[in-house]
Amino acid sequence: MKLTIFILIIALIQVSARGFGQKITLNTNHTPIEKVLQSITNQSGYEILYDLKDLKDQKVSLKLNNVSVEEAIKTVLKDLPFTYQIIKNNIVLKKEEPTFLERLAERWADRDVRGRVVDETGKPLPGASVRVKGKNTVANTNSEGEFVMKGLADDAVLLISYVGYKQLELPLKGTVMPLEIKLNQVTGELEEVAVKGSTGYQVIDKNHPGSFDVIDNELVNRTMGTSVLSRIEDLTPGVLFNKTRGANSTNQLLIRGRNTINSNTYPLIVLDNFPYDGDINNINPNDIESFTILKDASAAAIWGARAGNGVIVITTKRGKTAKPQVSLRSNVMVSEKPDQFYSSRISSSDFIDIERDLFNQGRYNALINATRLPQPLTPVIEILAKQRQGQLTVAEANAHIDKLRNQDVRNDLDRYFYQTAINQDNHLSVSGNTSGINYYLSGGWSKGIPNNLGDAQIDRVNLRTNNTFKVNNKLNIDVGLTYTKNMRNAGNGAATITPGASKSLYPYADLVDDQGNGLILVKDYRSAFTDT
Structure with a gap:
């Protein structure tokens, strides 16, 4: 029995010796130090004790092959401010504390900084900002341009700035107090911008003798719109947009004004180097890379008499990278319907009182007694005439007049003639540029619902493919296909509701009955004349 116990004790001592004498093998790269220490614990059997906050965010890279535990710990803590102590089967890690002399030297290394900020002529700059780079320490100069900052490190860097002056970066190391800091004014220098456009035949730069403007893709995409013209509006001087009701694709755009009386005033549109005679609103603006607008007579030297009204050169997108690029763009813009009561307007009751007063003065007698093409009269005047x-x-x-006093035509206009505007624009494209082919394929769907029910509602589908086959260095073959389906629904809006004869709509006009059915509105001639 004693022999058995002795053999067991010897065996346990050997196992323990093997556990704590285990060699360490590690191969890590930018690994958190906690994981490295855990690996040493697993291989050696030693428990490693440390304060977790001291090692937080510390990472190490090392390669160890069959080394002792002590050598492994030394390698891990190399270049780190830690010491270690082995106590039986524990390894205790402690953060190094600076000595008294080190703390004293560090305290004396901090310095108080005093200085004065002036301009080129030596005039003080009050309110200048003095900030320590990388810190939140900031000071402002007083009325004499002076400032004081205490306890700054000797290697600190000051950033001095003042409105209208160039920012100055000043290292403190080696400087002598007090500082005299001089700032220089910012000059009006602008970086030169390279501007290049296209005439449809060649690329032109800013030195081109003619007048032209270039609108690139970034400017085109700054605004949202379902049409090309809505994207380029207000982006270039000298281009006028006709927004009046009834304007169509042939008279809604002018370059440098009208230069003819009866002839067509629409500029020439050039799409990918070829004249385009279709409706410009059928072009998907998301397919456009850039616009070049040629404004003066120099355009006629290229495109002849058709360029007399100016030229808009449109360049569509092409593939740019060998790797296929997929682009998806979707926009929705919602606009509330206009508030009919936003602007002050005479009330129906006050308008009727004025009409009654003018009627009593005989101001309507000539219109009432007219027999040849009599102009229309308002319902109140007709009632007073019948009386x-x-x-x-x-x-x-x-009784009839009092009923009209409670009627306000703006209620009917708001309910039946205006709505919330919704513009949707969706576009998907795939493009690429390889050694054999440059391809661009896109599809788009745009829908526009205007505020005014009478304005055109747009529902457009666009499909486009643009391919360039590179046969050799001297021969390229361009193949393109465009499909557009554009549905526009338009009607008469609120602006068309008038009594005619150049008269505006009276405020108590009744447009619908109590069931919402449209009522007849007297227009152009008196009802007594049209009924006979």
């Missing part, structure tokens, strides 16, 4: 002719009693006339 005077004995067709209505005073009570009946007042």
